Amino acid sequence: MDSTVNTWREGRAGRIRLNRPKALNALDFEMVTRIKAAVEEFGADPQVHLLLIDAPERGFCAGGDVRGIRAAGLAGDVKTIEEFFSTEYAMNQALADCRKPVVSLINGVCMGGGIGLSVHGSHRIATEKAMFAMPETAIGLFPDVGMSFFLPRMPGALGLYVGLTGARLTGADAVHGGFATHFVPEEKLGALEAALLADGVAVIPAFTAPLPAFSLAAHRPVIDKAFGATSVPEILAILAADGAGFAQSALALLREHSPLSIYWSFEIIRQGANRDLAQALAAELALVRQITRHPEFHEGVRAVLIDKDRAPKWSPPSLEQVDPAAIAQLFA
Ligand code: QUE
DSSP states (O other), X not given: OOSXXXXXXXXXXXXXXXXXXGGTTOBOXXXXXXXXHHHHHHHHOTXXXXXXXXXXXXXXXXXXXXXXXXXXXXXXXXXXXXXXXXHHHHHHHHHHHOSSOEEEEEOSEEETHHHHHHHTSSXXXXXXXXEEEXXXXXXXXXXXXXXXXXXXXXXXXXHHHHHHHOOXXXXXXXXXXXXXXXXXXXXXXXXXXXXXXXXXXXXXXXXXXXXXXXXXXXXXXXXXXXXXXXSHHHHHHHHHHOOXXXXXXXHHHHXXXXXXXXXXXXXXXXXXXXXXXXXHHHHHHHHHHHHTTSHHHHHHXXXXXXXXXXXXXXXXXXXXXXXXXXXXXXXX
């Protein structure tokens, strides 16, 4: 029992526990392979009544192992990249297809691939220590793991807002937005876990706490107006015209992140509104093949996760300089 993912049967549950705490449980090829296999095995095992995914130490899951992906991209190792993403996305689909309840206990950082690991399951339990974000535009990537399907289905234009800005949501806000389904205080997680093993998902409501108000409620009108626009320049213009602090900080996040990435993320999320999950994952796989070879992604991962100087040199450096034809070409 000392692998980067441990799986076992306990009580009514098939258990999947992330165990790569030094990397905040960032998912590598071995992990997505094992999780996908476990989801399929537990799904077919008549003794398993629910799947329970958790991470006992720091955080839930920081995302994908993008350092490893960058190294493969720089080495021209197309096969490693293809195997990782096709297996990760197949794992996302397997979670969505599982006919048993899939419960994730999220008591810390849950970003990118961590959202993909939880959101396609039926029950996502968030505590007051949970933090949710889709931060891919900060590293020159885009919201993948089925999020081009999920984000356009969030209330109003909230999905575009979180997907383009990388804004962080608390556990309570994640329930309001739909990333999570239940709000349970950390102090009750141990008792919830024991009750789930004994009795299954019917116990969950007994452990929830009153949901704090949605901290973005007051900002929904400007979020929906700006991020509901039909182009990136329109989003920028609507935010710029709004003098309030919230619109200005959203604009600042967009200006800080990769301009190219904002454009290709906008496009794939827009397209995802008209796709089912399988179609969205297939489109993401086609795009991620190109992006993982793109200098913008290599620079973003360098600045945020390798050198950690947080001073990426984006090319082009501003949203105004992005050539729409270059974006269209990526989707051709
Ligand atoms: C965007 C991302 C990721 C990110 C930061 C971003 C991501 C990811 C990690 C991460 C964080 C801490 C770790 C680690 C990875 O950060 O996908 O191994 O220890 O995995 O802005 O997409």
